Amino acid sequence: MTSLSCITSSISVTSSQSSSTPLFASVSGNPHYFLNFSSSSRSKRGGFKCSYAAGSGVKDDSRVGTIDVVADVKAERQIVVLGGSGFVGSAICKAAVSKGIEVISLSRSGRPSYSEPWVDQVNWVTGDVFYANWDEVLVGATAVVSTIGGFGSEEQMQRINGEANVVAIHSAKEYGIPKFILISVHDYNLPSFMLSTGYFTGKRKAEAELLSKYPNSGVVLRPGFIYGKRKIDGYEIPLELIGEPLEKFLSAVQNFTKPLNTLPASDLVLAPPLSVNDLAFAAINAVTDDDFFGVFTIDQIKEAASSIKA
Known part of the structure; x- marks a missing residue:
């Protein structure tokens, strides 16, 4: 099994049920995923793409995967x-x-x-x-x-x-x-x-x-x-x-x-x-x-x- 690590990547996820405030996080894995965020009160689902540092030698990959991440997703209010x-x-x-x-x-x-x-x-x-x-x-x-x-x-x-x-x-x-x-x-x-x-x-x-x-x-x-x-x-x-x-x-x-x-x-x-x-x-x-x-x-x-x- 091959894994690719993002040198620099961030995720911006917006909840459709509450605040429009994005959540930022660092991740490792394939370049394209659908990401499930779950908190004590609700679940979040969003898409992201890894951005690689120049010279890393890692090529973009269009494969799609799904991972679950437990995170505290705090609404603006x-x-x-x-x-x-x-x-x-x-x-x-x-x-x-x-x-x-x-x-x-x-x-x-x-x-x-x-x-x-x-x-x-x-x-x-x-x-x-x-x-x-x-x-x-x-x-x-x-x-x-x-x-x-x-x-x-x-x-x-x-x-x-x-x-x-x-x-x-x-x-x-x-x-x-x-x-x-x-x-x-x-x-x-x-x-x-x-x-x-x-x-x-x-x-x-x-x-x-x-x-x-x-x-x-x-x-x-x-x-x-x-x-x-x-x-x-x-x-x-x-x-x-x-x-x-x-x-x-x-x-x-x-x-x-x-x-x-x-x-x-x-x-x-x-x-x-x-x-x-x-x-x-x-x-x-x-x-x-x-x-x-x-x-x-x-x-x-x-x-x-x-x-x-x-």
Whole structure:
């Protein structure tokens, strides 16, 4: 068996499923091959031709062969969505896929039961943030988006909205993830006794931890009521039938309602609803724009979404 060694050669492989960033590598073997690259999340297949140094005495050979190479093929952007199978999380996963971003979802329910084309392009990992195998989800990621949150008893809300997000923030920082986006909640002008409940104190605890650990790259998105098509136990609940008309109405009369914004709890009625798609694309804007960081209100979220949706 005769083998030919490339004196100087490189390979440029582009994934059709994610980034257009090429992978370069040195190889030995016949001058023409089809090359299979496999990583933990996907396989790559590409063609290459060896270029030989002048005077090497090696002639080009048109023979075609196939070899398999195990390699880490890193997308230009790879995000981890915590709670990716939920209402907001799935919208973020879908938006990321539409922008060619590689996505890993970590959630207790794993892969969603419904079938849509984008679902097959997400790496669905089943797990709990408190007991996660972070090597499986964080290695190679360029950003983490957390949609973790929920209601329950005081203790449960503190744990879900606060402690779970704090654990995720610490883990992302330890793994050197450069950016973290937290889906929080609108700063309602509620009475202090309502803001002291576990839901709000948990969210604010997570915000404070994020801005402390990621002062120049942490993103806090504060939506109010979020509407869209929400799937629960296989049934689709069209929240947009309520949210979309209300959003349009409040936007039309906001100049008249602004003086009322200082009244206690007025935001419960006057804070405009937000489309889940707008929230998702604002999160993707945060992922792709290194200058995007800080705390964002409902209006700022809409603005951020509009600049990237097209």
